[in-house]
Amino acid sequence: MARETIEFAFLVAVQHLPPRQRAVLILRDVLDWPAIEAAAMLDISVASANSALQRARATLKDRLPPRPSDWGPAADPAAAERALL
Numbered sequence: 001m002a003r004e005t006i007e008f009a010f011l012v013a014v015q016h017l018p019p020r021q022r023a024v025l026i027l028r029d030v031l032d033w034p035a036i037e038a039a040a041m042l043d044i045s046v047a048s049a050n051s052a053l054q055r056a057r058a059t060l061k062d063r064l065p066p067r068p069s070d071w072g073p074a075a076d077p078a079a080a081e082r083a084l085l
Contacts (some may be wrong), residue, residue: 013063020045025047029057 014022020042027038028049039049 002042009064010060013060017056017059020044021052021059024052025060028053057084 014025017025023042024038027033027041028035033041034048035046035053039046042049044052
């Protein structure tokens with residue numbers, strides 16, 4: 001369950017990235033491609049790929065909660081939330 005929560009949080013955060021940053025992040029950090037190969041795949045310079053990766057990581061850092069324990073639902077939803085559910 002914890003792994004699924006982390007995967008879901010990552011997918012939600014990645015959706016906030018512009019397309020080029022998302023592509024570079026997936027190629028570099030998920031698929032572990034070297035910068036030169038990711039740049040060639042996207043038809044951009046290596047410097048542009050590295051810059052996009054840095055911006056993507058910064059955006060993810062801002063979008064994801066600081067602790068994985070904060071990624072799940074609240075421990076005790078409010079009465080209004082329980083009623084709605």
